[in-house]
Amino acid sequence: MGKRVSLxxxxxxVASYLPENANFADIGSDHAYLAAYVCQNNPNAKAIAGEVNIGPLESAKDTINEYGLQNQIDVRLGDGLEVIRPGEIKQIVIAGMGGSLITxxxxxxxxxxxxxxxMVLQPNVDAKELRQWLDDHKYxxxxxxxxEEQGHIYEILVAGKDKSIKSPYNDLEKEKQLYFGPYLLQDRNDAFMKKWQIEREKLERIVKQxxxxxxxxxDKINLFTKELEWMREVLNNEKNNMETR
Structure with missing residues (x-):
């Protein structure tokens, strides 16, 4: 067996949310490691690795050559989705950027x-903006x-057009669900609780200043005060639940 891609x-x-035999584009591919990993594990998968600068493009090509995946992965230079032709792919991956940039x-x-x-999207910040975009565009x-990995906390959003799945949003709670993530709010794992404890402390300092x-x-203070109230509610609910178990 040849050398395996490390990820x-x-x-x-992120890769686990791509379907079998994926035909996808990874935008801002970071050496094309994800594309190489997916294609190495599935000979029927196809990928486009998009890069906006020559340096990363050359690094992506080196990765493809190193693992002998030239027949499955096409590395292209271009800004964002301009590297894709209409009808060419079925999935988009954008990982490791801010939510505003992905939007x-x-x-x-x-x-x-x-x-x-x-779409499999992994924003480093501003996930709310992405959730709003997906909702506005019927995804x-x-x-x-x-x-959490190596001291950083990451959110991964997976969106599609499967009409058989019910919307996770509740009209009465939608603004709050867009902010925290409807599924994450329901689950509230350790990484979620840690993130919002940090965000609460940060926002309290900002409001004070x-x-x-x-x-x-x-207006901004009122908005932040409302968000702080949400954070306290979410964190206190979890604490109360722990005490009653």
Whole structure:
């Protein structure tokens, strides 16, 4: 057996949400490791590894050559989804960027983004913005996961067009569910609780500083105060549940 592709747990989780015999694009492919991992484990899988700069493009090509996957993976230079031709792929992976940047990439070539069956998105921050985009564009959030790896906490969002799956959102709670993630809010694992404890402490400091500013932004303070209330509620609910077990 030849050399196997090594992948972080984060990217293994991302890869696990691609279907068998995937035909996907990995945008901002980070040396094409994920594409190589998927294709090495499934000879019928096909991938496009997209890079916006020459340096990463060459690194991706080196990876493909190292593992002998030239027949399965095509490395392309271009900005975001412009590396994809209409009807060419069925899944999109975008991992390791901010939610705002991922949203911008999807918006720039919406005609490509909206034709795929599945998106696997791993925002480093601003996951709420991505959930909102998916919901606005009729992509159903079918799975979420939150994990901790080497001191960092990552969220993975999986969206598709499967009409047989019920929407995870409740109209009365939708704003809060978009903020925390409907599935993550339900599960509330250790990584989720740790993330929101950190976010709560950070936001408390920000609000305190804002209240001491010469010009006070009342609208923003009110928004942050509401978010803090949500965080306290989520964290206290979990604490109360632990005490009653």
């Amino acid at each position: 972080s747990n984060r990217l293994k989780k 911008s990439i999807l918006n720039q070539h919406k005609e490509i983004a909206l034709e795929v069956d599945r 159903l959030l079918i799975m979420e996961e939150i994990i 804002m209240k001491q500013a010469k010009q006070i932004d009342h």
